[in-house]
Amino acid sequence: MKFLSLLFIELKKIRRSKILLILIIPVIIMWIPSIVNASMNFDVHDIPITPENNFFIQGFMGMTWFMIPATLVIATVLLTQTEQSQNGILKMLSLPVSTIRLCLAKFIVLVLLTILQMLFCIITYYASAIIASQLQDYNFVLNPLFVCTNVLTLYLAAIPMAAVFWMLSVLVKTPIFSVGLGLASIVPSVLIINTKLWFAYPMSYPFYLLMIQYGKAATGIYSSQIDWFPWFPVSILITILALILSCIRFGTLKKR
Amino acid sequence: MNMIETHNLTKVYGDFTAVSNLNLHIQKGRVYGFLGPNGAGKSTTMKMLLGLTYPTSGSFTINQKKYPQDRISILKEIGSFIESPAFYGNLTGEENLDIIRKILGLPQSSINDALEMVGLIPYRKKLAKKYSLGMKQRLGLAGALIGQPPILILDEPTNGLDPVGIHEIRTLIKSLPQKYNCTVLVSSHLLPEIERMADDIGILNHGHLLFEGTLDELRMRARTAGYSANNLEDTFLAMIDADNQQKGW
């Protein structure tokens, strides 16, 4: 069977799950304080940054540090619960489908859900930037090309993390541990991006990229150059390893 | 010709032996009744045949194919129904079947055929989690019957159905070999049930196969052992009881 149709089947399985709300609500919550406190963007405390860049970066700060990773954790719970609550996985395993493809299709669904959130993010950013511009009589709206490429890279950088969370949910059978480990791993990422080993910690990648943006918009705050090496090869290695491990273990837990 | 054959199939969980040196011979185009009390190892055997759990030792062939090399091609030929029905509660009955249909690559019309066979047409648009126990059971059966697979593995398919439902499903199962030339392995803990459906019968107790043969052979054996041949239930109970006493269970 074609991978694409398997993917459509996996998307069908999460119908009526209200996951869209979990994707949208934090995005909206994130921008409300930004609009309300838009005037604070002028008060930059000697940091050489333009108000519109400040608005963009401050707004995305909480998103990249906490909400993108947390959304991924919640989505993995949704995906595993959908299979387990009525034993659907048992039926899937007794049908002629490759478990590896099944596992990968679920991972792609996870990635698609974050991409969906990314689109909401861009839309709400523009909505709130326009509202803030009206309120403050100052143009907060940034160039669409700049915004889209930036947000896209932030979410691309979340893919290795998505693979790790997916691996956790496959390997760790007890839900409290897979969820707990996932959430606990988010907390220290703010500290880890200031250490030398940040590139080995996928939960900090989106935040790192945002800090680089910050560094570019306000010289001196943070590095303005991305350390591609060893980050790039390490992140790809982590993603592939996590996916291989989850594909090997997927479905075998039931078989013992 | 044997459609399904097992060779010394054994499954051990820790220090508990669920299935022990099982040798089944299930012939093509017949209904094979798999009988045994609760916990005898029927479900474990069926799960092994479907690749849902690995045998500790021994092997089996299904249509001359072996697991795990031929997993996908074996599963393509089997329609299965295991234990409590497995489905997705947030989808309707029809959507659940659509998932199976797509994986098996069947035409759209097969969903209706399957729903009709088990009498779920009026409830096709209802969410599966809102189904009654009997309806869930029927949905599970529809998922096994869809596309008329050449082999059917059904684990206690009449559980939770009302008398009318039991009769319907039983008649359906009995008619399958003639209609679609398929082989059926059906389990139950009730002998009268198996008696009404099956051509061949295998009796399992504590993982051991006590008897395998046709119903007539079972009657014969009952007669020689001094039980009334009209009452197979007694024969069955006595066989289980004798086995339990002999092995000290």
Next chain:
Amino acid sequence: MLFLLEAKKIKHTGYLAAFLLSGIISCIFPIIHMLVRAETFTSLPGNPYVILINANWKMMTMFNILIVICGACIMYHTEYANSGMLKMVTLPVNSIHLFFSKFLITALLLAGIIFSQITVLVGCALHWFPNASFDFISILKNTGFQWLIFLPTAMLMLFLSSVCKNMWISLGIGIIMVFTVSIFPQDNFVVSLFPFCSPYQTLAVVDENSHTQFFCMSCIIQTVLFYLAEVLYLKTRRSFT
């Protein structure tokens, strides 16, 4: 008796182990922090304990809140997963007692975790600061306060989990709450009174603004209110499902 039964139900769910693990990680956190950046803090003027709790409490509480969210979700997940809940409501026990037992377990474990966390902070102060002194009464006082202001969050989270049959929905709401709180300004007094936000406060800061009594009262009232919400939910549940 119900309490013991509830304690039995969480067996094999990893609940206790998860609390223990989270407690250990959050206790190690200030130690590592000190090992790496001791001079930054020892050079600061003031009470060593206050310096340390200000530096670490946010992170430690984050762990506590996350484990309480996970714990509440798991407790009710075990009820709903195999319809255990259905059995319980058909037995002659009062559902609200079940709820309260769950709350009691959470509260007891939290007390243990918070006590260890405060003790570790005091230990760090004694080890790294020359002028630090040991005072058991103040450890108890701090533990008591930090525990009390955590109760509304624990009660609310259990209430949410009891209402949502799908674990990931209650988990999602909890996480969104944590997130929301983290982006609101932290120095706003009214905001700091609410669940998911109050646990971040420390006795030192609240004392300084002489809000302690008001704060404690508000947390007790909120805890009771969320409990009453559950009572109301249990009474009206049958008309929803």
